[in-house]
Amino acid sequence: MTTSDDLAHDLDVEEVVLGLLGRIRDELRVDTVTVLLLDPYGLELVATASIGLEEEVAQGVRLPVGKGFAGRVASTRAPVQLSSVDRSSVLNPLLIKRGVRSILGVPMIAAGQLLGVLHVGSLTPRGFTADEVRLLQVAAEGVAIATRTRLSQLDRATTVALQRSLLPARHLAMTGLEVAARYVPGAREGVGGDWYDLFALPSGHVGVVIGDVAGHGLRAAVVMGRIRSALRAYALESNDPADVLYRLDRKIGVFEPGAMATAVYAVIEPDLSALRLSLAGHPPPILAVPGTPARVLDLAPDLPLGVRMHAPRRSTELPLCTGELMLFYTDGLIERRSQPLGESVNRLCDVIAAGSAEAVCAQVMAAMIGSDPAPDDVAVLAISRAEAD
Numbered sequence: 001m002t003t004s005d006d007l008a009h010d011l012d013v014e015e016v017v018l019g020l021l022g023r024i025r026d027e028l029r030v031d032t033v034t035v036l037l038l039d040p041y042g043l044e045l046v047a048t049a050s051i052g053l054e055e056e057v058a059q060g061v062r063l064p065v066g067k068g069f070a071g072r073v074a075s076t077r078a079p080v081q082l083s084s085v086d087r088s089s090v091l092n093p094l095l096i097k098r099g100v101r102s103i104l105g106v107p108m109i110a111a112g113q114l115l116g117v118l119h120v121g122s123l124t125p126r127g128f129t130a131d132e133v134r135l136l137q138v139a140a141e142g143v144a145i146a147t148r149t150r151l152s153q154l155d156r157a158t159t160v161a162l163q164r165s166l167l168p169a170r171h172l173a174m175t176g177l178e179v180a181a182r183y184v185p186g187a188r189e190g191v192g193g194d195w196y197d198l199f200a201l202p203s204g205h206v207g208v209v210i211g212d213v214a215g216h217g218l219r220a221a222v223v224m225g226r227i228r229s230a231l232r233a234y235a236l237e238s239n240d241p242a243d244v245l246y247r248l249d250r251k252i253g254v255f256e257p258g259a260m261a262t263a264v265y266a267v268i269e270p271d272l273s274a275l276r277l278s279l280a281g282h283p284p285p286i287l288a289v290p291g292t293p294a295r296v297l298d299l300a301p302d303l304p305l306g307v308r309m310h311a312p313r314r315s316t317e318l319p320l321c322t323g324e325l326m327l328f329y330t331d332g333l334i335e336r337r338s339q340p341l342g343e344s345v346n347r348l349c350d351v352i353a354a355g356s357a358e359a360v361c362a363q364v365m366a367a368m369i370g371s372d373p374a375p376d377d378v379a380v381l382a383i384s385r386a387e388a389d
Helices: 004-009 013-028 054-058 068-076 093-098 130-166 218-235 241-255 341-350 357-368
Strands: 032-038 044-051 062-064 080-082 102-110 113-122 177-184 192-200 206-216 261-268 274-280 286-288 316-319 325-329 378-385
Touching: 013 032, 013 044, 013 113, 013 130, 032 130, 044 054, 044 068, 044 113, 062 068, 068 080, 068 102, 068 113, 102 130, 113 130, 177 192, 177 357, 192 218, 192 378, 206 218, 206 325, 206 378, 218 241, 218 261, 241 261, 241 274, 325 357, 341 357, 357 378
Parallel strands: none
Antiparallel strands: 032 044, 032 113, 044 062, 080 102, 102 113, 177 378, 192 206, 206 261, 261 274, 274 316, 286 325, 325 378
8 A cells, every 4th residue: 555655746635534544444344444633632532534434523523542442542552453342342332333343443653743543443343464454554654644744734724824813904003103013924933923912002002012922833823812812901901011911921820831922011101202011031122213223122021921920020111202113023033043142133233223114124024034034933013103293
């Protein structure tokens, strides 16, 4: 049974998987072939594709790892076969209802990672030979590769869609402020948890935030979405950035255990005369004042979010004068393996000057990214106080 050519040339991975299942059924002369995938938490197996037991997929069958037939295959990572199927040996009642009498299952492993279980069943009692077990293991490798490819495609597509849906649809048109932003998914590390946000508050203040959730992929993006929404809610309750981040830190510690994020949250006064900001382990913004070189704001960061609940947090107040520009960014803009971090920051400061926020964003991306995609996510947010009419 060959599988690599199929995987290399067929663009529809779902069709590849179903095609492989059909060939497994024919070559092993079985009546059912089913794929159960491990859930993101590694606790359950979820029916995902099947020939002969399609109702497993339709009904969303879930089986615990370590219990029953399929759970035993997953926990031991070894083939398991049953010459007699009954309620004492399997947890899934659909196997009994369908009349499956004998069953063989093998783990699906790709790049050393357990993805799930592939099992075949026969409606007549039979044993499976050592050659048939090996054949199913080879087939499971092909199904695992195809499944991993499909999951990777879905993960990235879903993550990108989620990221884009959570970014501001349109920058607020606020008198006296000019805003521009960029967001680019990482080319090597994959889409992660970078985000920026800008929102008007009922008090007349303006909230500005940029942050980065540790990790990549859909989980990082989902956590980012929850953090973003929670920060907006806390911003309605307090105009003190340190207080907002303190509450957010507590929320992460309770409801997102294991998650970590860095962030800068700033609150601009209604008259635009000043802003207060607080740093949670994030690179400080860069300030450009007309007639002087741009500089990194000298602010001591507090701990990242999710590191220690109830950690003290500080807010710093700064004047925001006419013509000044402030650039917020995530570390994907400056971190390069080939260049020390300090040199990257100095280079970034050299290309920033007070002026049009849109022009600064364009200059920054041209100088720091150019034609080579950044390995990690990049988010940039520029805000300038415009000249009065």
